[in-house]
Amino acid sequence: MKILRSVLLFFAVLFSALITSFPLEAFSVFTRPTGDEFARFRENPPSGRNTAAHPLGYRPSPLDLSHVRPSASLRGELDILAAGAGGAPVFPRSFDLRELGALTPMRDQNPFGTCWAFASLASLESTFLKAGKGAFDFSEWHLAYFAYVDEDPSLPAFTATAPGFGSDPIFDQGGSVFQAAALLARWTGAVAESTRPYQNTSPWPESSRPRASDRAAKRLENVFLIQGEGLLDEEAVKYALMRWGAVSVRVVWDDGAYSEDHASFYNAPESGGGHIVTVVGWDDDFPAANFVAAPGRDGAWIVRNSWGTGWGEEGYFYLSYAEPTLGYPAVFLGGDDTAFDRIYQYDPLGWVNNIGAGGETAWFANIFESRGNETLEAVSFYVPAPDAFLRVEVRTGVARDDPGSGELVSVMEDILGPSGYHTVRLSRSVPLSGGRRFSVAVRVTTPGFLNPVAVESREIGYSDKADAEPGQSFISSDGVSWNDLTTLPGHGNSNVCLKAFTSVSSSGGGCSFGGESGVSGLLLLLPLVPVLWRRRK
Missing domain, CATH: 3.90.70.10 (Cysteine proteinases)
Structure with missing residues (x-):
């Protein structure tokens, strides 16, 4: 095990050196690519009925x-x-x-x-x-309902339009x-089917309406x-x-x-x-x-x-x-509902767009304020391209407008395989004090892809309720100089997709790289170091 740890640490340092040895461009021009499929859908939405004999x-x-x-x-x-x-x-x-x-x-x-x-x-x-x-057996009824009905002010719904797949204003x-x-x-479910059974009838009974307390x-x-x-x-x-x-x-x-x-x-x-x-x-x-x-x-x-x-x-x-x-x-892929006690987030509508400044590497961060004495155990985010190089830094006692201030208390590096949403457990748990600010900063490198940061943004016809405030999300090209995302042109209602998970009654002591995003990812990539080196050259 000691030999394995030494090998993993060696490659973590090597990958870090490879990433930081490349020049980073200042965040002066942001790109916000929108998929052609969405553009066509927004311009020509479904007619309100299915084109097949069964619902789509x-x-x-x-x-x-x-x-x-x-x-x-x-x-x-x-x-x-x-x-x-x-x-x-x-x-x-x-x-x-x-x-x-x-x-x-x-x-x-x-x-x-x-x-x-x-x-x-x-x-x-x-x-x-x-x-x-x-x-x-999870409840599709609960999930589909809160997609288009606000769960609470901090958990808004996606944009509802004329129902494109039937006549129901929510479920179609x-x-x-x-x-x-x-x-x-964002922890809207997964609720058990027995709690909110699916209704195969229209109109559906009022008694079946899901609740935020489910x-x-x-x-x-x-x-x-x-x-x-x-x-x-x-x-x-x-x-x-x-x-x-x-x-x-x-x-x-x-x-x-x-x-x-x-x-x-x-x-x-x-x-x-x-x-x-x-x-x-x-x-x-x-x-x-x-x-x-x-x-x-x-x-x-x-x-x-x-x-x-x-x-x-x-x-x-x-x-x-x-x-x-x-x-x-x-x-x-899921886990136990008792793994964490609290979630900190600014992106309830999730991954809407990708941003960057012409390079494969960028930093993104959120500043949160602890709601009590607790332990930070894990973070989550989206990576918009596969085989991303990752560094996570946690700081406590940070200033209101600088995620790079305060005391650096946790650092970990990893390599993620598939694109998508990843929950990453920290290599060392971080005690937090109630009322104090802490930051989570992530450096991500997506080989071959120049928009490495996933953001929630306001997109008409999809995420109209996306909102942001100054002092929440930040972007940087070097992890030293930070830009408040809301101050950048076109991003006044944008937040980076980055969550933090804490345990209120944790014994601490740290935990190893966890889940599907941990050691296995590094082990699988060891034989590919020469290939990745050539790609970076």
Whole structure:
């Protein structure tokens, strides 16, 4: 163990040297890329009814994620697995999470446009089962409700418009995995289904209306975004299924592309409406002849829908490997609801945009004021590109407008694999005193991507209620000179996406790198140091 620690420390120092040896540009020009899909959706929203026989419900986020790809750490682990098998293929010809007991029973979103909530929670339920952490049934009703109804003044809802997937002003708004991630990350759930059962009737009864006081059964810890849009990376998604569990994914749905005889789907014309489903396995030998149009190859993903057991093969169908309309495959991973007692945050609407100043490296920070004697245990944030280099600094007794002031009490460095939302446990717990300010500052380097900081911002038609105040979020190019984010042009209502988690009754003493974002990420990247070095040169 001492040797392992020494190796990890050596590479942490090496990566830190590599990062800081490159010149950093001043934050003079910020970019705020908005995805084309969101722009088209905002200009031409759905008509208020589904284009399919069953309800859909995908509403794009403003994010431009065309750059996201499977992480190098994942590729490295695949290479290790193949080498251990004598170079043999890593994956079996078929795989099905149902056979492992790693899926909960089929659900039915009818009659509402809530597929996004069903797919996101199906992944979360599956990963709990896959990890042997128990069987949970989470409430899609609760999640979808608070997406468009303010939970309280500090936890506002996303922008509601004319309902695009039906007539209900709340449950037919549609959504995405990014909205699900934002809601769950801010501790809006995950609530048990028994607390707020889904209502398969419209109008729904007033007695079913969720409450802010509904207690969470579990918490979200990570959302790993495997890639952006396009054909699914077969090795990456197969690996995710085998390691973590079910993977949510966006597909463009058209009933004409579905074969009832074979429960198969291949949308060659790429027409229809957005829908989110859940990949649960694969079959390399599923015949190409079983699709309504020729995909040009055998093989299909086994997919769980949210239209009940009376549709497809008891609710499941086969999706061609060649399907061109897929996007944003994501894995939701959770933890115990008692892991932390308090959350500090300024980004209740989550990841809306990315910002930068023309370089791969930037610092971002939040200043919080402790609400009592407690212990800082972990932080969370989004990384907008894979294989990010990370440094986290915690300071106490900071000035109101300078996150770099005060006493430096905790430093850790790590390398994160997938893009997405990460909860990172500190290498050393930090005692906090009530009424005193503390700061969390993160340096992030995203190789090949020039907008490394994820922010919540006000985007018309999506996050109109995003708000910010001076003295909350800060940006820096060097970790020394800091800019209040609200003072920068176009960012008066923006905050960086950075949360802090504390325990009120912790015994302290520190904890090791934790969860899926810790030592394993460093270990997987050790064989890739020469590759990463070449990329930086």
